[in-house]
Amino acid sequence: MATDTTSETLHGGRLIARRLKAHGVEVIFTLSGGHIFSIYDGCREEGIRIVDVRHEQAAAFAAEGWAKVTRTPGVAVLTAGPGVTNGMSAMGSALMNHSPMVVLGGRAPAMRWGMGSLQEIDHVPFVAPLTRSAATADSPAAIPGLIDDALAAAVGAPGGPAFVDFPLDHVFSEAPDPANAPGVLDGSVGPAADEAQLSRAIELLRSAERPAIMAGTDLYWGHGEDALVKLVEQVRIPAYVNGLARGCVPSDHELAFSRTRGQALSGADVALVIGVPLDFRMGFGAVFGEDTKVIVIDRVPSERPHPREIAAELYGGLPAILEALADGVGPGSDTTAWVNGLRAAETEKLAGEQAEMSDDRSPLHPLRLYKELIGVLDRDAIVIGDGGDFVSYAGRVMPTYEPGCWLDPGPYGCLGAGPGYALAAKLARPDKQVVLLLGDGAFGFSGMEFDTLARHGVNVVGVVGNNGIWALEKHPMEFLYGYSVAADLVPETPYDQVVEALGGTGSQVREPGQLRGALEKALSEDGPSLVNVMTDPTVVYPRRSNLA
Incomplete structure (x- = not known):
């Protein structure tokens, strides 16, 4: 310096x-x-x-x-x-x-x-x-x-x-330049957690027979992924992730789960909530059982009061906190039966998805699209979601193996974020595949940014789920009222031609058999490309969460 x-x-x-x-x-x-x-x-x-x-x-x-x-x-x-x-x-x-x-x-x-x-x-x-x-x-x-x-x-x-x-x-x-080099700031460090709260958490976790972990975005910002994997493996705890924590426990890890989150969190005797606010995504705390002891772990205390009783709170440097938990608990109780039960339920749910992922209907079921996409992506591909139900399906089934490889708008839910995210992701990680998943509604917010991608020579692959509706609004409104308003777009809009006009390449997919070849071709292009996939507007996403 x-x-x-x-x-x-x-x-x-x-x-x-x-x-x-x-x-x-x-x-x-x-x-x-x-x-x-x-x-x-x-x-x-x-x-x-x-x-x-x-x-x-x-x-x-x-x-x-x-x-x-x-x-x-x-x-x-x-x-x-x-x-x-x-x-x-x-x-x-x-x-x-x-x-x-x-x-x-x-x-x-x-x-x-x-x-x-x-x-x-x-x-x-x-x-x-x-x-x-x-x-x-x-x-x-x-x-x-x-x-x-x-x-x-x-x-x-x-x-x-x-x-x-x-x-x-x-x-x-x-004005004069002060000429003192400040150096690069490091946001990964933090203070030590309260010792009494740490002891309480260790005690609870040591005796837990049905522990579960729910980790989210602040785990990623706190660089806690390696310590989390150590804790998961040492204490044998099933782990669920959302937001930027996706990939912090690789999707194919033996203790990584996704389809049984409700079952695990409601049935857990002790739940570790790491870097996740108890907001609408967590049912405002109602996802846990009445008797579940909840341990909150984060970089700093929540800016909102917790909506339910918390058994222990640990704030500070996440790697040190998670390491201390792993070392303090040791092997803990035998969780084999708990883990095996969740794995059996997870396997059953995965099998239930296979019919939709193999559905050969035309227009396509979104899950059929994602089956083909999974097959052409590298392990370290960066996937960006910008849409409603189309991206919700991706969130259910797309695996993530490394931190920083799944980006979505998060709880603010602002459509149009995707092209900016994709531009930055490819500039920051030029050797990785970058795939942008777009609802056809979301494309309308920032579709002109394909010009930006083309001018700067950024080879992002966009995939549009084109069902001609605002599905996140249309289906719930029809369920509530029997009709919908302000929820329709022009069916089969040729967004691929828009991207071609802006300097990229494009293709249309109407049949499942066309999809893999179109994706592989798009991934091989030097500049931006868009695969415009006609998806079935009658497919209704099985939504359960209470957004309010």
């Missing part, structure tokens, strides 16, 4: 870029705007890649996608006014996903503030509720410290977005 205190005078955009580079930032995602030209100039001089998109929403989602794939902060640079507001959905997504990202905004000049400059609006009041920190530079000299503060807020547990905007006159003016 540099200790030289001498400095040189640089313009504000160069100060920003130099600070980003010192923190390890390699790329920014943006859409061109005059308020941020100085930042572009700085990034060009400092060797930070500038990736431009077609809508600021995609730039901000790409920044979150970079964070999700690399576990390092992603950065979006958005012009003033509508540039910033267009990025707000991604900020909300990153807040709920605890994704470390920094949004840098342009801003009307301070010297003219209140006089009605182009796109003059105070971003901070409406961005603040969606971020961990939000600030405006009040001088060029303040810029380096604000970049440091924003990155620290984004990376520090629980993690999330941070925002800084720069008045036009400040970011184009000069």
Whole structure:
């Protein structure tokens, strides 16, 4: 780390870029705007890649996608006014996903503030509720410290977005560079857990005959996957994962389960909830049995009160906590009968899916599509879900073997996130297959980003489940009312031709026999490709969860 205190005078955009580079930032995602030209100039001089998109929403989602794939902060640079507001959905997504990202905004000049400059609006009041920190530079000299503060807020547990905007006159003016290299921030470390709570958890787990683990996104942010596998194997605990924890226990591990989550969590005598909020995905705590002792483990305490009684709470560095549990419990009780029972039930459910996965109907059943997709993907392929029921089916059956290989919008549920995620994923991991699963409704949010993928030569494979409806809304509405409104799209829209017009390649699939060849061809292309698969609109996803 540099200790030289001498400095040189640089313009504000160069100060920003130099600070980003010192923190390890390699790329920014943006859409061109005059308020941020100085930042572009700085990034060009400092060797930070500038990736431009077609809508600021995609730039901000790409920044979150970079964070999700690399576990390092992603950065979006958005012009003033509508540039910033267009990025707000991604900020909300990153807040709920605890994704470390920094949004840098342009801003009307301070010297003219209140006089009605182009796109003059105070971003901070409406961005603040969606971020961990939000600030405006009040001088060029303040810029380096604000970049440091924003990155620290984004990376520090629980993690999330941070925002800084720069008045036009400040970011184009000069100030001394402090010349102290801050170094790359590490969000994987944390304090030690409370000893009394740790002892309580060890005691409960040591005597548990029917333990279960539910792990989620914060396990991934806390780099807890290796320690989790050690705990699972040593104590012989069946493990279930969701969100970014998918792949932290490989899907083919002998103690990895997915189809029997309700049975396991309701029947467990002790449940470890690791990096998962007790929100709608967990039935607000009702997924557990009345007598289940729930142990909550996370990087920091929940920002909301727990909806049910908790037996022990462990907060801090996840690898150390999970290692301490494994070492403290030792072999524990004999869980063989419990594990074998769940495995038998899991096998039965898997067998029940085979009929749908082998269904040769036309238009296709979504599970028939996923059967073929599984057969052509590498073990470390990155799969991105952007859709409703179409992606829900993928979540049921697509295996994940490594951390950072399954990306979906998370609890904020914002459609249109996928192309930005896919762009960032392929730039961050160029040697991996990147497949973007799109509902036909979701394609309408960000389909123009296939132009972005083509211009930058990014070979992402999109797969559209084209059933011509908003299935997540249409089927429940018909169940409730006997009719649906605002839930239909144009059947068989040729989205593949849209992608071809934007510089990619495309194909249509109407019969199951056409699918594998189309997928293999798309994966071999040098640029982006789209496989437009006609799926059956009468297929109803078996939804049970209470979203409210």
